[in-house]
Amino acid sequence: MILRLNQSSGIPLYLQLMEQVKHAVETGALRPGDQLPTIRKLAEDLVMNPNTVARAYRELEHEGIIELRHGSGAFVSELGGWKAAWKSNLTRKAQAIVQNAIDKLTASGLTAEEIRRLVENELAAVRDGKKLQGAEHE
Amino acid sequence: MLWYKAWRETRLRVLLMFAVVIFILFQVHQHVPLNRQNWASLQLQFMWMIIPLSLAGSGVRAEAPFRPVKGLQGSMYFTLSLPVNRLRLLYVRSAVGLLEAAGLVAIGCCLAVLAFPGLREQITMADGVAYALTVFVCGFSAFGLSTILATFLDQQWQGMVAMATYFFARSVTFGLNGDPTSPLARFDFFRAMGTATTLHSMPWVAMATSAAVGLACYLAAMKVELSRQY
Amino acid sequence: MSNLAIEVNGLRKSFKGKAALDGLDLRVPAGSIFGFLGRNGAGKTTTIKVLMGMLRSDVGTARVFGLDAGDPASSVAIRSRIGFVTEGKDLYPYMTVEQIIRFTRPFFPKWRDDLERRYLRMFDLPPNKKVSDLSKGMQSKLMLLLGICHSAELLILDEPTDGLDPAAVEDVLRELVALAAAEGTTIFFSSHQLTEVEQIADHICIINRGKAIVSGVLDDLKARYQRIQVVLPDDMPAGVRWVEGVASVRQDRRTVSILANGNADAIVAQAESIPGATVERFPVGLKEIFLEHVRSEDHALV
Numbered sequence: 237m238i239l240r241l242n243q244s245s246g247i248p249l250y251l252q253l254m255e256q257v258k259h260a261v262e263t264g265a266l267r268p269g270d271q272l273p274t275i276r277k278l279a280e281d282l283v284m285n286p287n288t289v290a291r292a293y294r295e296l297e298h299e300g301i302i303e304l305r306h307g308s309g310a311f312v313s314e315l316g317g318w319k320a321a322w323k324s325n326l327t328r329k330a331q332a333i334v335q336n337a338i339d340k341l342t343a344s345g346l347t348a349e350e351i352r353r354l355v356e357n358e359l360a361a362v363r364d365g366k367k368l369q370g371a372e373h374e
Numbered sequence: 375m376l377w378y379k380a381w382r383e384t385r386l387r388v389l390l391m392f393a394v395v396i397f398i399l400f401q402v403h404q405h406v407p408l409n410r411q412n413w414a415s416l417q418l419q420f421m422w423m424i425i426p427l428s429l430a431g432s433g434v435r436a437e438a439p440f441r442p443v444k445g446l447q448g449s450m451y452f453t454l455s456l457p458v459n460r461l462r463l464l465y466v467r468s469a470v471g472l473l474e475a476a477g478l479v480a481i482g483c484c485l486a487v488l489a490f491p492g493l494r495e496q497i498t499m500a501d502g503v504a505y506a507l508t509v510f511v512c513g514f515s516a517f518g519l520s521t522i523l524a525t526f527l528d529q530q531w532q533g534m535v536a537m538a539t540y541f542f543a544r545s546v547t548f549g550l551n552g553d554p555t556s557p558l559a560r561f562d563f564f565r566a567m568g569t570a571t572t573l574h575s576m577p578w579v580a581m582a583t584s585a586a587v588g589l590a591c592y593l594a595a596m597k598v599e600l601s602r603q604y
Numbered sequence: 605m606s607n608l609a610i611e612v613n614g615l616r617k618s619f620k621g622k623a624a625l626d627g628l629d630l631r632v633p634a635g636s637i638f639g640f641l642g643r644n645g646a647g648k649t650t651t652i653k654v655l656m657g658m659l660r661s662d663v664g665t666a667r668v669f670g671l672d673a674g675d676p677a678s679s680v681a682i683r684s685r686i687g688f689v690t691e692g693k694d695l696y697p698y699m700t701v702e703q704i705i706r707f708t709r710p711f712f713p714k715w716r717d718d719l720e721r722r723y724l725r726m727f728d729l730p731p732n733k734k735v736s737d738l739s740k741g742m743q744s745k746l747m748l749l750l751g752i753c754h755s756a757e758l759l760i761l762d763e764p765t766d767g768l769d770p771a772a773v774e775d776v777l778r779e780l781v782a783l784a785a786a787e788g789t790t791i792f793f794s795s796h797q798l799t800e801v802e803q804i805a806d807h808i809c810i811i812n813r814g815k816a817i818v819s820g821v822l823d824d825l826k827a828r829y830q831r832i833q834v835v836l837p838d839d840m841p842a843g844v845r846w847v848e849g850v851a852s853v854r855q856d857r858r859t860v861s862i863l864a865n866g867n868a869d870a871i872v873a874q875a876e877s878i879p880g881a882t883v884e885r886f887p888v889g890l891k892e893i894f895l896e897h898v899r900s901e902d903h904a905l906v
Binding site for chain 3 (some may be wrong): 363
């Protein structure tokens with residue numbers, strides 16, 4: 237897996253990792269049945285704490301995106317695949333919504349930077365008000 | 375490997391001492407051919423200098439910092455991180471130091487006997503060995519002194535301070551005790567070192583005194599080393 | 605109560621009247637990667653020396669693997685289970701790589717020859733090169749190798765990446781992570797390189813002036829801390845008492861910047877209740893947490 241994590245952003249690494257795995261499943265880079273790297277390998281490759289990787293995997297399993305088969309490793313689940321499909325559907329719709337919103341805001345005179353700050357601000361409120369995974373109702 | 379380390383870190387000094395011993399021996403012999411009479415005074419000359427120097431130099435601290443920057447970083451930091459008892463570090467270095475000194479003393483005395491045929495007729499190898507032993511044991515007090523000083527002073531200075539102290543002590547005892555027949559003369563290990571001994575006339579009392587003094591200093595040094603903090 | 609590799613309580617140590625440690629508490633869970641952060645002179649190295657038995661504390665206890673670090677016999681036992689990594693210049697410069705290994709090996713009955721061969725190769729350490737001729741990065745790797753080969757349960761590292769180039773830093777961090785993952789080795793490292801700590805640590809403690817001022821699970825800390833920025837139409841109404849959770853407040857004309865270490869929602873709500881105020885919130889990285897706490901200690905802002 238090719239991943240990019242940003243250590244210095246305030247976003248916890250395990251969340252970033254989860255997001256990227258989900259994104260990979262959505263875009264088809266990972267398909268149901270594909271095996272994820274072992275915790276140890278991923279930690280080494282990314283040079284990050286194995287407990288953090290473990291936590292991300294646990295949460296992903298909790299959400300049903302992956303399954304941890306004892307002794308064999310972590311695999312993208314069928315359910316994960318469906319969710320991904322649903323998600324990518326949703327994503328396409330969401331993309332349209334975002335595009336629409338940006339067009340409107342730009343038209344009303346806001347710069348890209350201002351729009352980005354607005355969005356980040358709202359997201360921060362969402363994340364810290366309730367946990368991010370909770371906000372993703374499936 | 376601790377032994378190798380102790381040797382490796384002192385070997386330059388030992389070789390230097392050895393060179394000095396050889397040099398003085400031959401220098402003296404050139405001017406005054408050695409015979410039984412002046413054998414003692416010769417020894418008096420160079421032993422006074424060499425033995426305290428070498429024994430003082432081998433006086434040990436548990437470790438010498440290689441680059442004494444930032445207080446006590448350098449090798450000390452690594453050595454002390456190893457699961458080794460501090461006293462063991464001290465013992466090994468002491469043992470190596472003593473062995474080095476013994477080697478120097480033996481070589482100094484025996485070499486004289488071997489190298490100068492004239493001397494050999496008058497003094498046997500056994501006497502040479504006896505004298506070496508005498509000097510070594512009498513010099514043990516210097517060793518103890520140097521060790522206890524090493525716990526307080528930096529590695530460079532302790533040798534010189536030990537030597538200075540030694541000379542001072544010697545002149546004091548000689549001043550008090552100039553008369554070789556006085557009852558206290560038996561304990562005077564400085565005098566014992568300067569007197570040619572034979573296998574049959576070893577100054578046991580003086581040797582014992584020196585050993586006791588040296589041991590007392592060494593034990594004190596051990597105690598200080600154990601409580602030392604880095 | 606989980607297994608603690610290191611437990612320190614109320615540690616105090618003074619040198620010549622100045623307190624290097626002033627009541628330090630520390631809890632390092634076994635199997636964690638623990639970042640010990642602080643400015644230079646904050647007391648990190650002193651703490652490590654106490655753990656290693658090089659210094660004795662004046663007051664307080666320090667236990668490693670449950671053993672008393674201040675007792676000489678226990679300290680030897682502790683050190684037989686610890687790998688210690690510092691700057692390379694602490695090794696004997698005149699010895700070669702091979703000699704240092706041969707020197708260190710007899711102290712550890714559990715020495716693993718297979719690991720020695722593997723890591724010599726992996727780290728590309730030339731056996732016949734003198735330590736003084738090695739680069740800093742290689743020296744650090746050599747020290748790391750010594751700790752790995754005797755199957756240390758705990759690695760204590762004192763600023764291990766100091767002076768290393770970024771590639772060497774990454775190598776060292778990768779090895780630490782690999783050890784933690786493969787062997788469950790507890791990693792305790794002191795650093796003032798926040799990015800590195802953020803990268804691999806799961807627990808941290810920030811020490812300042814000999815005391816722990818922040819400690820805990822890193823992810824939890826980052827979740828708790830937030831920066832809340834309030835822009836007011838006029839100056840701050842006088843006598844606003846913020847609700848609990850405000851770690852520090854800074855004001856520059858009409859902008860009030862609040863660092864919250866908990867209770868962020870309530871603070872935001874309070875800020876929003878000020879007429880005309882705009883409120884924004886941002887996540888906070890370790891650097892901000894660190895600077896805020898250390899600076900606030902210095903200037904007694906809070």
